[in-house]
């Protein structure tokens with residue numbers, strides 16, 4: 001594994017989270033980080049636990065539910081052993097809509113399960129409403145600065 005690796009995983013139903021992950025990966029190159037964007041459907045908890053830098057970008061669907069492509073991975077991480085995420089420095093960007101009762105619930109769940117399993121929060125979670133472009137961009141820049149500082 002390269003020491004500048006950054007894993008970006010997205011949970012999405014209509015592509016917003018994927019687009020943000022791609023944008024963040026593009027920006028990461030300016031920080032001399034080596035980004036890899038993955039659909040949550042295509043990775044395992046073991047893949048996540050091997051990374052030192054992790055950005056999770058996930059929307060919420062239904063009534064506070066994980067997107068379809070995120071549910072299995074979320075369940076698998078929840079069921080993984082204690083300390084499975086030790087050494088993982090993570091930050092979560094949650095997409096949602098304040099018109100819904102369970103605003104950004106999936107992102108909140110990711111933020112708390114990664115910490116519960118031993119991961120270290122590198123930046124505070126950002127909960128985004130529908131008009132998220134500027135906030136998300138600012139958060140991504142700030143998060144990349146923090147990720148870059150991780151030795």
Ligand SMILES: Cc1cc2nc3c(=O)[nH]c(=O)nc-3n(C[C@H](O)[C@H](O)[C@H](O)COP(=O)(O)O)c2cc1C
Nearest residue numbers: 012013014015016017059060064096097100103104
């Ligand atoms: C049918 C439906 C259900 C949704 N449920 C929620 C919800 O429970 N909580 C929330 O914060 N946002 C909810 N949203 C808003 C989405 O999370 C938001 O539009 C997000 O930007 C979608 O991102 P994606 O394209 O990456 O899936 C819902 C949207 C739709 C259309």
